[in-house]
Amino acid sequence: MKTKVMKFGGSSLSTAQKIKDVASILVKQKGDLNNIVCVVSAMGDTTDELIKLSGEVSKKNNRREMDRLLATGEMISIALLSMAIDDLGCKAISLTGEQAGFKTAGRHGFAKILDVDTTLVEKKLREGYIVIVAGFQGVNAAGDITTLGRGGSDTSAVALAAKLGCDCEVYTDVEGIYSVDPRIHKTAKKLEHLSYLETMEMANLGAKIIDPRAVEIAQKYEVRLYVALNSTKVIGTYIDKENNVEQSIISNLSIQDNILLVDKKLREGETTAELFSKLAGKDINIDVISQKDIGKDRYITFTSLIDEKDLITDISEDFHFKENVSKVSLIGNGMRNQPGVAARVFELLNANGVDFYQVSTSEISISYIVDTINTNKIVKLLVKEFDL
């Protein structure tokens, strides 16, 4: 008997009818002689509503109580989904993160999974239950509920699949993973296969399909992932160790908006290390960095996020900011064996009169910092150039 973990996000569970639809899918899968473990998120906007409510009672950020509060969202989902399956005449049992064996460590709101003790999950599977598990949550050594941070239900699902040694299917409100976000470029191609590394780069570079931590665990334990829409027969995207042999150079184009471009001339005696140590001390998110010496003067340029502007200003007054900046990234395993992608893009942008501020590259990605106003034009040029 084959076991699989299926994960459904909040948008798949936002109404009573949608919960009943997911219940039908699970009962059908179970009928096909599978052992089904289903990991769920909180219904629709529940998490946002709870966060709003907490803001009304307190201006402080009490992370322990916030975790307790937010974890109720998934508890509501597992109870309702189990009832809906039961109503269809199929055995289902709900388990909280704690009952499903998720032991965590680290600070509340960003807990890390230490281990998953799947004894009870496996027992209930043997007894013929569809096991419904609350994602996003676990319990720490003190016996307190912890949450794994936004997107944590993906991580829960993959960790459970890793421990059970099975595949993990992540159902979402898109049909799979595309070469470009279909909301930005309508005729984007759906990708049937991606490697772990490509998916992680995409997730880190702004694609909001699956939590990067989930992909990292999938890679480590070689859990085969499948990302798809829950309500159609359309094939989604498989993510595993190796991409197709006949791979295209670029498999994905991702865009991150709300980038802040920061410039600073170092003061006399000030070192680059000192500057970045100050920024790190404030937990400021720093991305692409470059430095340039002109005569005796050293100029530092880096990107951060618009939200962190105040924090950066707190450090010193002599930063220069440029807003309305975006990061356009090309990602593909094929880049490894096909040098010259950066050069092709430089030529392309230059020939079309589009400027960029900074470039950064990894083994399988290349990112350009550009004015947000130019992103549409750049996307069109790149989609055409690399047949995305």
Added chain:
Amino acid sequence: MKTKVMKFGGSSLSTAQKIKDVASILVKQKGDLNNIVCVVSAMGDTTDELIKLSGEVSKKNNRREMDRLLATGEMISIALLSMAIDDLGCKAISLTGEQAGFKTAGRHGFAKILDVDTTLVEKKLREGYIVIVAGFQGVNAAGDITTLGRGGSDTSAVALAAKLGCDCEVYTDVEGIYSVDPRIHKTAKKLEHLSYLETMEMANLGAKIIDPRAVEIAQKYEVRLYVALNSTKVIGTYIDKENNVEQSIISNLSIQDNILLVDKKLREGETTAELFSKLAGKDINIDVISQKDIGKDRYITFTSLIDEKDLITDISEDFHFKENVSKVSLIGNGMRNQPGVAARVFELLNANGVDFYQVSTSEISISYIVDTINTNKIVKLLVKEFDL
């Protein structure tokens, strides 16, 4: 250092502002050098909303999953209240029923408290925390969340007070317990003291002030209870072993509407015992019973609730029903030493042309089954007669 348990119901916690108000009350009490344990219910209509949602996903009554679902209501309350106290600069910690040591047995939705292991509560009190406990919930031997049934938060609070050996204050949306429900009789007197027995009779006879199970536990462990409004300085009602020495005969008049009066002539060979064993087999709520033999025929009359009419009809077709019937009860410790209350009421009703169907008496109460249309008139007569 004095310890006390304070219980706040859903109507005291229905908005963010009300939660902040309760937080202020607790911080002030704590400032008076008390050890404070606060037991809370779910916010406002949360429980009803969750029940509605469950009805939309399933027609079955899956009690295990329902308990899981409903218990989230109190978890939201404890988290928000702890945050609100923290925001005022005072240490607070939330504990679920399980963390607060509530071990239960019995069926889901109506679990009984087996024991309360207050080790963690006492540790947190010693550490200076205001301890916020989720009422209404515990955990059974299987490790599943159980709920104690409606009004269960009162029971949680009193059980905790019993184990901690302290008083229990129950805050509600009324100023205390009255001789007659002020919504029925505006000039009703507030009672400053009541005995456990009187309060239990009142709760069982329809007064919706405090859960009868809570009073039973209070009596058993001699927990002094105090029922009051949370937002004023007005003194509420104390409930303990002994009433005032100078007690009035009648301390309370309670009314229960939606009573169903049921008549049946037994068939030949049918016994009273057979009939009631059938009714018991369907878990039908039976109250005042009388039987009368006329010649060879035996007539049985009893009261039940309107809601149970269908269940009764299922047993046999030859029941006669009378609807729009109410039960008016007089309760008072003083009745013990003052016989003749029933006779006084018979005379009073007779002199004013009001008829009744049945009467039942206990040591400290007397109840009349009457037409609902006459209750206002009867209340006026009784309030005047017994100076309520």
